[in-house]
Amino acid sequence: MCPVKYSHIIARLIAMSRCCKNLVLMGDQMQLSQPIQGSHPKESGLSILDYLLHEQATISDSMGIFLNTTYRMHSNINSLINAAIYEGKLHIDPANDKQSIRILGRHTKTDQQNYLNKDSGIIFVPVSHDGNTQSSTEEVSIIKILFQELIGKIYTDKMGNERPIDMNDILIVAPYNQQVNYLQKALGDKARVGSVDKFQGQEAPIVFLSMCTSDANESPRGIDFVFDIRRINVAISRAKVLAIVVGHPGLLTTRANTPEQMKNINLFSRLVDSSHSFGQAHCKP
Known part of the structure; x- marks a missing residue:
C-alpha cells in the first residue's frame, strides 16, 4: 500500500496509482494544503481529500475512517474547534483535561485588566488600533507583556507532571511576515515566532495568534x-492548553460580501464569544 498525503493533487495520484495495488489517503483537508506551483485545469489542482469530500469537514463512514480523538487539545479549546470545524465529531482523550497552566489570580500590566484569567481554553485580548494592514506594533506590545508574564508559570502535563513554562512552550503565530518579524525582534531570537504555515503540525502548551489588521477589507x-x-x-489547534487571540475588536463588525465570508467571520465571532473576555476594556499600549 502507498500512503498519500492530503496535499497531493489529483494528477500526482493518477501517476502514483500505476505503481501500487492500493492507495491509503491520510490527512485533514480542514487544515492548510501545501503551496502548489503551476496551473491545473478545472478541479485537477485540488488536494485529493478536497476533491473527494468537497464541502464536507469529515469523511462519512461509507467513504473511510474519521480518526475522532485528539490527544493534544484541552476540552476548553476542542469544544470550539469540534463544533465549528469538525461537525461535533472530534473528541478528546480524557487525559487532555489534566493539562493546565497555573496563572489564575495574577494580573497583567495592561491597564490592570486580568486577561490571563483562566488556566485553560481560549482568551481574546482586544487591542484597539487603526490603519494597520499587515502588522500592528500595538499588538506586539501587548503580546510581549503577556509573553513575559507567562514565562515561569507552572504547566501541568497529561501525566500530572509540573514544571515552569519556558520559551519552548509558547508559539506566537501571525498571518503576515511583517508582523512575524516585529514579534521576533520584540521577543528575541529564542522565541518560537512564525506564520501559520510554518507551525502546521507543531504544538505547544500556549499559542498566541496576532490578527494584525485593523480592517480585513484593507489588508x-x-x-x-x-x-x-x-x-x-x-x-488555534496548535495549543494544548491555552490559545490567546490578540486583535482589534472592530474585526467583529467586518461586513461579508459572500456566504463563504460570512461563514468564516462567524468562526472568528464564535472564537471571541468562547473566550468570555470581550466585556473587558480594550488594551491601549
Missing part, C-alpha cells in the same frame, strides 16, 4: 485570508 489578500477557516483552525 493584503482581504477578508478571505484574514478569516480563512483553515488558517484559524491550524493556529
Whole structure:
C-alpha cells in the first residue's frame, strides 16, 4: 500500500496509482494544503481529500475512517474547534483535561485588566488600533507583556507532571511576515515566532495568534485570508492548553460580501464569544 498525503493533487495520484495495488489517503483537508506551483485545469489542482469530500469537514463512514480523538487539545479549546470545524465529531482523550497552566489570580500590566484569567481554553485580548494592514506594533506590545508574564508559570502535563513554562512552550503565530518579524525582534531570537504555515503540525502548551489588521477589507489578500477557516483552525489547534487571540475588536463588525465570508467571520465571532473576555476594556499600549 502507498500512503498519500492530503496535499497531493489529483494528477500526482493518477501517476502514483500505476505503481501500487492500493492507495491509503491520510490527512485533514480542514487544515492548510501545501503551496502548489503551476496551473491545473478545472478541479485537477485540488488536494485529493478536497476533491473527494468537497464541502464536507469529515469523511462519512461509507467513504473511510474519521480518526475522532485528539490527544493534544484541552476540552476548553476542542469544544470550539469540534463544533465549528469538525461537525461535533472530534473528541478528546480524557487525559487532555489534566493539562493546565497555573496563572489564575495574577494580573497583567495592561491597564490592570486580568486577561490571563483562566488556566485553560481560549482568551481574546482586544487591542484597539487603526490603519494597520499587515502588522500592528500595538499588538506586539501587548503580546510581549503577556509573553513575559507567562514565562515561569507552572504547566501541568497529561501525566500530572509540573514544571515552569519556558520559551519552548509558547508559539506566537501571525498571518503576515511583517508582523512575524516585529514579534521576533520584540521577543528575541529564542522565541518560537512564525506564520501559520510554518507551525502546521507543531504544538505547544500556549499559542498566541496576532490578527494584525485593523480592517480585513484593507489588508493584503482581504477578508478571505484574514478569516480563512483553515488558517484559524491550524493556529488555534496548535495549543494544548491555552490559545490567546490578540486583535482589534472592530474585526467583529467586518461586513461579508459572500456566504463563504460570512461563514468564516462567524468562526472568528464564535472564537471571541468562547473566550468570555470581550466585556473587558480594550488594551491601549
